[in-house]
Amino acid sequence: MKLSKTLPLILALGTIPVFAQAKDNKDQKHQGEPRVIEVVATDFEFKPSKIEVAPGEKVQIKLVNQGEKPHNIEFELPSGEIELEEALAPKETGTLTFEAPKKAGKYVLYCPVGMHKDHGMIGHLVVAQGEKE
Numbered sequence: 460m461k462l463s464k465t466l467p468l469i470l471a472l473g474t475i476p477v478f479a480q481a482k483d484n485k486d487q488k489h490q491g492e493p494r495v496i497e498v499v500a501t502d503f504e505f506k507p508s509k510i511e512v513a514p515g516e517k518v519q520i521k522l523v524n525q526g527e528k529p530h531n532i533e534f535e536l537p538s539g540e541i542e543l544e545e546a547l548a549p550k551e552t553g554t555l556t557f558e559a560p561k562k563a564g565k566y567v568l569y570c571p572v573g574m575h576k577d578h579g580m581i582g583h584l585v586v587a588q589g590e591k592e
């Protein structure tokens with residue numbers, strides 16, 4: 460009775476390190492942690508304004524507001540538009556995690572606050588086939 464209860468537990472615990480190791484060996488590009496890309500927002504510019512990623516790559520945009528106005532970043536992707544839930548106040552940092560489109564192309568990014576887009580806060584997410592593989 461006692462053995463039949465503890466044995467499955469021992470077996471389950473024994474398998475955990477194996478799974479963890481298998482995960483680490485996989486291609487980091489499509490599995491696990493996203494690649495962090497830092498983008499600085501100023502009044503009124505994104506640096507860099509061109510972000511290059513691989514198709515389907517999991518990325519985390521770390522937006523740092525070094526301006527004196529609130530800023531946000533919005534990506535126009537085939538799956539829809541995504542942005543930070545709230546605009547960042549000056550000195551604030553926010554992160555936006557998503558998977559890049561699988562289709563190569565140039566996708567618009569901009570700051571959706573006020574008229575910032577018209578003031579120059581516009582750029583591109585460039586999905587380039589092959590280069591990063």
Ligand SMILES: [Cu+2]
Binds near residue numbers: 571
């Ligand atoms: Cu802005």
